[in-house]
Amino acid sequence: MLIGDVARRSGVSTRMLRHYDALGLVRPTGRTVGGYREYSAEDVRRIFHVESLRSLGLSLKQIGRALEDPAFTPSALVSDLIRQTEDRLAREKELLERLRAIDASTPTDWQGVLRIVALMRELNSTSAARRQQAVLAPPENAPVPAELLAEAVLTESDPHVAGALRWALARSGGDAVATLRAGTHSEDARVRRRAVLAIAGMPEAPGAVEVLTDALRDSDPPVRRHAALALGRQGVAAAVPTLVSMVVEGCNDVDAAEVLGTLSLDPGCRDRITTALVGELAAPTADSATRIRLTQALVELAGTTAQEAGPVTVLRRLTHDDDRDVALVATALVEVLEERYLEDR
Structure with a gap:
């Protein structure tokens, strides 16, 4: 097969085929009487091998070594190509x-x-x-x-x-x-x-x-x-469970309690928050420090009067809590709310 036919069938230009020949990468096995390059079926297969390896980013020198040296393994070279490609990307x-x-x-x-x-x-x-x-x-x-x-x-x-x-x-x-x-x-x-x-x-x-x-x-x-x-x-109520968890865990609990107070301006959301806090107060794993944080969070929901149902009712109940520290905190908070109530009258 002459070089022009090979170029048409392989998609490799005649100029590149001559370059491969000059490098010794793909040398045609024969010549015509007129001295033209004549490629065998095996030569064409080698051209396709070269093009396949070029598509992976190998240099012509690396391709020549890969095709000629039986001891040349692809693992190290492929790893280098991966790193180079990652850097380029x-x-x-x-x-x-x-x-x-x-x-x-x-x-x-x-x-x-x-x-x-x-x-x-x-x-x-x-x-x-x-x-x-x-x-x-x-x-x-x-x-x-x-x-x-x-x-x-x-x-x-x-x-x-x-x-x-x-x-x-x-x-x-x-x-x-x-x-x-x-x-x-x-x-x-x-x-x-x-x-x-x-x-x-x-x-x-x-x-x-x-x-x-x-x-x-x-x-x-x-x-x-x-x-x-x-x-x-x-005002997005979906944040309530995470905010309550923050109070329980003591992570930015003051900020979380203040935001819960803002959300509690919606009566429906306030009931949901109160229920969540009461549930955590009753949890068997809640220690004294956790229950005190929850108690303090409740007062953020109570507004400025001591007559609101829900949070204040819970706070009054906590003034008789078995945990003395919790009871003392609840008592102090209820007193503060009552003072606010009297001032606002």
């Missing part, structure tokens, strides 16, 4: 993110593009101070795009810079929830916490409540707590 992903950030900033000229590139460089600085400065004092006429802020939020480990990023993101007016939503599905719990904290700072953004509600089912307790506090402040 990471670089390309970073480039794609940069391009998207520039596109989101809708630059009108190349100076605008250069300002955004400089801003991205500052956000990637090894200096926390420079990263924070880039967020709080961006170049004039170069506001930080919300998508770029969201990406930075998900990777920022310094608490001060992270706080500045969340502050700027909440005031950016952009739609960053989609970027942050991807962070809530990360395998790294730290990334999920950062994403939920950022969304909690802009709970009225489109899609924020939905993402935070999904986060209530997260396997990481801090993620669930951040979501519950944000949702509770928005």
Whole structure:
């Protein structure tokens, strides 16, 4: 088979076939009377082997060694190719993110593009101070795009810079929830916490409540707590079980109790919260410290008068609790409520 026929059937150009011949990678086994290259069926099979290995990213030198050296095993080479491919994909992903950030900033000229590139460089600085400065004092006429802020939020480990990023993101007016939503599905719990904290700072953004509600089912307790506090402040009753658990566990229990108080402004929700707290008070595993926290949480539900049914009834009952410490706390709280009642009359 002549070189032109081989090129048509294999899809490999005649120029590349001549290059393979020059390298000794695929040499035709024969020549015609006129001196033209003549390929055998075995030569064509070797061409297809070469092309298959090229598709895996092997260099022509590596292919030649793989086909000629019986001792050359693929395991080490394939591992190297995997690592190189992963590195290339990471670089390309970073480039794609940069391009998207520039596109989101809708630059009108190349100076605008250069300002955004400089801003991205500052956000990637090894200096926390420079990263924070880039967020709080961006170049004039170069506001930080919300998508770029969201990406930075998900990777920022310094608490001060992270706080500045969340502050700027909440005031950016952009739609960053989609970027942050991807962070809530990360395998790294730290990334999920950062994403939920950022969304909690802009709970009225489109899609924020939905993402935070999904986060209530997260396997990481801090993620669930951040979501519950944000949702509770928005009046979402789905946060109640997590908030009650926070009181029981003593994790941000004061904040959780205050948010439960806000939710209890809805009478139906107040009954649900009261029932949950009473159930935890009666749990056989509840120690004295836990029951005191639950008792203190009840007073947040009682409002400003001592005559409200439900929470106050429970508090009065707790003044006679077998646990002396719980009884003392309940007694003090009931007295406070009664004083408020008399003052308000």
